[in-house]
Amino acid sequence: NAGVTQTPKFRVLKTGQSMTLLCAQDMNHEYMYWYRQDPGMGLRLIHYSVGEGTTAKGEVPDGYNVSRLKKQNFLLGLESAAPSQTSVYFCASSFWTNNEQFFGPGTRLTVL
Amino acid sequence: KQEVTQIPAALSVPEGENLVLNCSFTDSAIYNLQWFRQDPGKGLTSLLLIQSSQREQTSGRLNASLDKSSGRSTLYIAASQPGDSATYLCAVRKNNNDMRFGAGTRLTVKP
Numbered sequence: 525n526a527g528v529t530q531t532p533k534f535r536v537l538k539t540g541q542s543m544t545l546l547c548a549q550d551m552n553h554e555y556m557y558w559y560r561q562d563p564g565m566g567l568r569l570i571h572y573s574v575g576e577g578t579t580a581k582g583e584v585p586d587g588y589n590v591s592r593l594k595k596q597n598f599l600l601g602l603e604s605a606a607p608s609q610t611s612v613y614f615c616a617s618s619f620w621t622n623n624e625q626f627f628g629p630g631t632r633l634t635v636l
Numbered sequence: 637k638q639e640v641t642q643i644p645a646a647l648s649v650p651e652g653e654n655l656v657l658n659c660s661f662t663d664s665a666i667y668n669l670q671w672f673r674q675d676p677g678k679g680l681t682s683l684l685l686i687q688s689s690q691r692e693q694t695s696g697r698l699n700a701s702l703d704k705s706s707g708r709s710t711l712y713i714a715a716s717q718p719g720d721s722a723t724y725l726c727a728v729r730k731n732n733n734d735m736r737f738g739a740g741t742r743l744t745v746k747p
Contacts (some may be wrong), residue, residue, distance in 0.1 A: 566737035
């Protein structure tokens, strides 16, 4: 099992550009999450999904959109990138709400 | 709003020492608490998950305790090794999808 994988690992964008981050899991997990990690602030939840075809807002959803068209994939989109979105983005998944979360390796995004 | 605090922010110990990392949270109505390890430039690795009905969990040299009433959890590491050097994060799940993370404790174990 590959677990949780993320694509790409690194990306540099200019302000106003758009991009999509891909998360994939092969553990048949229902729940998937997108977090961002900023120095000194801990991880914060951006969006999450409780199953295929569902999405919901987390703590810091502004400027991001998500889609869960297939159970194994969770996409995070930035329509118009801003420097404030410079961060490390982590995807995670869990079988159910009470189960442990498994994390991907992260995507380091810089917006100039 | 749930606040999660980890003290100290950084800790340096000699190899072989037993140590305790602390995590405190403000709202005791939680589903579970999870401890993670994060190596520099890497993702999070799950160490231990404690459900709200449990008092502790053990895995190898690691033992995590949970006291919901006082809003505290501790991660005990026995006989520390240089390979234990990493940042340790605790995360508290309040409800369906409200999971709050502490900022972490950066541990250095010196040979």
